[in-house]
Amino acid sequence: MKPIAATRIFDELPPMDDVLGRAVTVLGSTGSIGVNTLDVIAHVRKIHGPNAMPIAALTAGDNVKVLISQALAMKPKLAVIGNEQLFGELKAGLAGSGIAVAAFRTHARTVPSSAMWETAILRPSVEKNELSPFG
Numbered sequence: 001m002k003p004i005a006a007t008r009i010f011d012e013l014p015p016m017d018d019v020l021g022r023a024v025t026v027l028g029s030t031g032s033i034g035v036n037t038l039d040v041i042a043h044v045r046k047i048h049g050p051n052a053m054p055i056a057a058l059t060a061g062d063n064v065k066v067l068i069s070q071a072l073a074m075k076p077k078l079a080v081i082g083n084e085q086l087f088g089e090l091k092a093g094l095a096g097s098g099i100a101v102a103a104f105r106t107h108a109r110t111v112p113s114s115a116m117w118e119t120a121i122l123r124p125s126v127e128k129n130e131l132s133p134f135g
Helices: 032-048 064-074 084-093
Strands: 024-026 055-060 078-081 100-103
Touching (some): 024 032, 032 055, 064 084, 078 084, 084 100
16 A cells, blocks of 8 residues: 555545545544544545545543444444443444444553553454443
């Protein structure tokens, strides 16, 4: 994959089909970088249509209300909350949306905070389209 922005200045952009079809996962979607990332994706969708840059997953630590709002607006396949105590609220908030929900736990003492999302362990539950916090 060759990044188009780093190779040369374009009078016209090259075809964007390969980029627009890439699935995106936003780790920490309720934080400032995550919010800005979703703003960029929303802008791209206004120009290229609602299917541009499909979102595989949105994740958040504790801000379940904002995560629910983002998920309903951006339609990811999966929404993940880091605080397992908020799993029920996430599940209720996205009920009927077709968005799968999950919670996770990490071993906070052994995992640096910057790597917590990358090492999240999700365990499938019996229910369709849902991941449970722990079993």
